[in-house]
């Protein structure tokens with residue numbers, strides 16, 4: 001029996017192979033069953049990535065600076081550069097910009113704060129209480145003194161509080177993380193207002209990082225976009241790839257307005273510069289992002305974003321029809337609804353904070369998903385209080 005296996009195969013009993021097969025089928029069935037109620041997290045699911053399956057036969061490792069092809073031949077730096085060019089245009093990067101594909105929004109935030117600390121070693125970091133938990137974590141890793149700023153009721157950073165707190169450290173530079181789509185309410189901090197708040201505080205030197213994990217790409221394709229990108233005065237900006245692009249592997253993109261030479265030691269044995277945090281980087285993710293950006297283009301992504309917002313507006317309207325409190329921030333996919341009854345929360349895994357839960361109508365979430373939720377809620381009566 002063993003000599004029918006291809007060379008290099010691990011030798012297993014037929015029973016063990018069947019058991020593995022059954023295990024994988026069970027995982028797949030569990031994932032498929034979860035999709036109908038999995039509308040609380042920001043992963044799009046409308047783009048088909050299966051055309052990339054042949055690449056699974058290769059180890060794709062994008063080592064080092066994407067602008068330089070490394071000695072290792074199994075890279076797709078060319079595809080990575082296309083994704084970066086697409087994103088740089090979207091985020092209106094000035095000449096001299098640089099960037100790379102990250103392991104996700106968390107690494108993008110760490111990189112943005114690292115750039116800030118390298119440029120401004122004596123800086124104090126500021127972020128709102130609605131910032132993602134990766135932001136205080138990155139400050140801790142970098143040894144950056146950090147100050148939390150309050151938010152308005154909708155989740156936007158409170159500029160008056162930012163001014164007040166920054167004024168206490170006005171002799172020191174500031175690194176501010178503006179959140180472009182907060183995790184819970186998808187509120188968007190305005191980079192122009194952040195600059196104004198620092199001006200009023202008397203802080204001269206600054207680095208603004210836009211954490212645009214979810215909302216950066218959809219907002220960039222929108223006519224009336226708020227101020228958040230590199231042309232608006234952000235020094236660095238990061239997004240997650242698995243959120244709006246819905247790549248089936250977690251990944252992200254980070255861009256900065258300048259070439260971070262001080263972070264770029266040469267690595268002679270790889271024939272490249274080490275401009276990134278992670279060293280070996282996921283080439284398969286680069287191919288997936290290339291697929292998403294090249295096959296749809298900016299117009300295709302603008303359409304996806306617009307349709308998703310229509311579903312979000314529909315969700316608010318349907319919830320109001322049954323008397324269930326609900327609201328959303330302008331242009332957002334995220335709909336806040338009064339928290340679910342406890343027994344429903346086990347079937348519908350919607351993130352909840354205080355009195356509010358949320359659904360996120362990412363591309364791929366349809367009105368029938370919303371109808372199923374609202375019809376179930378309607379059975380609880382119109383007044384959740």
Ligand SMILES: Cc1ncc(COP(=O)(O)O)c(C=O)c1O
Pocket residue numbers: 103104105106107109131132134179180181182183211213214239240241250251252
């Ligand atoms: C605002 C914000 N920033 C950063 C992140 C982290 O992104 P990732 O999960 O890609 O590391 C998230 C994730 O939910 C987020 O909502």
